[in-house]
Amino acid sequence: xxxxxxxxxxxxxxxxxxxxxxxxxxxxxxxxxxxxxxxxxxxxxxxxxxxxxxxxxxxxxxxxxxxxxxxxxxxxxxxx
Numbered sequence: 001x002x003x004x005x006x007x008x009x010x011x012x013x014x015x016x017x018x019x020x021x022x023x024x025x026x027x028x029x030x031x032x033x034x035x036x037x038x039x040x041x042x043x044x045x046x047x048x049x050x051x052x053x054x055x056x057x058x059x060x061x062x063x064x065x066x067x068x069x070x071x072x073x074x075x076x077x078x079x080x
Contacts (some may be wrong), residue, residue, distance in 0.1 A: 003071040014067050017075050018026050023071075026064035034065070 007013055007024065014033060017024050018041060024033040026043045033054060034044050041054035043063055052063050 005069045007067040007069065009062055009065070009067065011041075011060060011062060012053065014062075017069060022069045025068055025070055027066055029070065031064065 007017060014024055015035075018033050018035055025031060026033060030047055031043050033041060034051075035041050036064050042051045043054055046050050055062055
């Protein structure tokens with residue numbers, strides 16, 4: 001069984017978790033947070049291979065209402 005830990009809805013906490021190498025998911029395991037080669041934090045939808053910014057242009061309003069980490073080896077953060 002997977003081990004889930006919900007994160008506070010705070011962009012800085014989410015970014016720090018990604019930087020620490022944690023698998024951070026947005027809403028469901030179909031969406032996960034990545035940091036691209038430009039240093040942007042994005043939410044990737046792996047079934048459609050599409051991306052949206054972690055936040056709106058204000059840098060604070062998140063593009064998901066829940067974020068969590070998961071220690072399931074099937075889901076691994078991949079480069080954007």
